[in-house]
Amino acid sequence: MVSVEFLQELPKCEHHLHLEGTLEPDLLFPLAKRNDIILPEGFPKSVEELNEKYKKFRDLQDFLDYYYIGTNVLISEQDFFDLAWAYFKKVHKQGLVHAEVFYDPQSHTSRGISIETVTKGFQRACDKAFSEFGITSKLIMCLLRHIEPEECLKTIEEATPFIKDGTISALGLDSAEKPFPPHLFVECYGKAASLNKDLKLTAHAGEEGPAQFVSDALDLLQVTRIDHGINSQYDEELLDRLSRDQTMLTICPLSNVKLQVVQSVSELPLQKFLDRDVPFSLNSDDPAYFGGYILDVYTQVSKDFPHWDHETWGRIAKNAIKGSWCDDKRKNGLL
Numbered sequence: 001m002v003s004v005e006f007l008q009e010l011p012k013c014e015h016h017l018h019l020e021g022t023l024e025p026d027l028l029f030p031l032a033k034r035n036d037i038i039l040p041e042g043f044p045k046s047v048e049e050l051n052e053k054y055k056k057f058r059d060l061q062d063f064l065d066y067y068y069i070g071t072n073v074l075i076s077e078q079d080f081f082d083l084a085w086a087y088f089k090k091v092h093k094q095g096l097v098h099a100e101v102f103y104d105p106q107s108h109t110s111r112g113i114s115i116e117t118v119t120k121g122f123q124r125a126c127d128k129a130f131s132e133f134g135i136t137s138k139l140i141m142c143l144l145r146h147i148e149p150e151e152c153l154k155t156i157e158e159a160t161p162f163i164k165d166g167t168i169s170a171l172g173l174d175s176a177e178k179p180f181p182p183h184l185f186v187e188c189y190g191k192a193a194s195l196n197k198d199l200k201l202t203a204h205a206g207e208e209g210p211a212q213f214v215s216d217a218l219d220l221l222q223v224t225r226i227d228h229g230i231n232s233q234y235d236e237e238l239l240d241r242l243s244r245d246q247t248m249l250t251i252c253p254l255s256n257v258k259l260q261v262v263q264s265v266s267e268l269p270l271q272k273f274l275d276r277d278v279p280f281s282l283n284s285d286d287p288a289y290f291g292g293y294i295l296d297v298y299t300q301v302s303k304d305f306p307h308w309d310h311e312t313w314g315r316i317a318k319n320a321i322k323g324s325w326c327d328d329k330r331k332n333g334l335l
């Protein structure tokens, strides 16, 4: 098995990280206090109680119920900055060099907070991560799939200045997967793509949903990356396609265990993906909820795949760099 020191030194990229999912209980309660937010009846009352709840979730929806309550404590531009900055400070120490991070504007606009407030706070933290740590980053705006597509179109309109000027680099799709398949969002993706030819497209698919949702995201939404995508393992033709087109899957091992998609990291089809040359990166998803940041993810995977040598890990790190949306100059600097 490779050492933690080796994994620490590997230049690591994160492609699947929800900024709202970095809200640690020890920031959640102080922010609730600072912003006079009353947490709902029955919500854990202390950091310890909340950490206890986060030990296991029944499924994606059980987690999302907590996650959306958490987001409610974020109000001011400073709150969004503080959240993202706390994240960058942590992962800088873990050898992260590039981060493509999600956020959910609709979790905030639905509470009367403007896209501008959220985006500017997060962007300011990204700028500081670059100036202080040399970490490059991209913002990916996600649409919440439980929200009506018509509403999502309005969100895209509100985000138009940031899509046009490149502050938002990519569009994603998250939240409850099974009841809300990709085809519902064809118009949204088409609209967003028409605003800026450089806008990248991705979507959560094949996390709890079937391999068909992965194919549909590729065919109907024209995405060039798939978030999770582990259920692609059950469709041989799809695996060939992902390999042929070098479409990257952003895998989140600790998330899959905590949400009971698999019972252990060793069950993940990572060896199959390597053997079939399906590119993937390893990611932390919602680290405050799932028990680990990027180095913890790499370390856990190394324990569950102990036969992977330095060369295999080098290949994984290189695939993550190659699949990133940074420019070629930055990629070549990292490779």
Ligand code: ES4
Pocket: 018, 021, 060, 067, 174, 175, 176, 204, 207, 255, 285, 286
């Ligand atoms: C998410 Cl793990 C996951 N899946 C879908 N949507 C999400 N939002 C935040 N984490």
Ligand code: ZN
Pocket: 016, 018, 174, 204, 227, 285
């Ligand atoms: Zn996710």
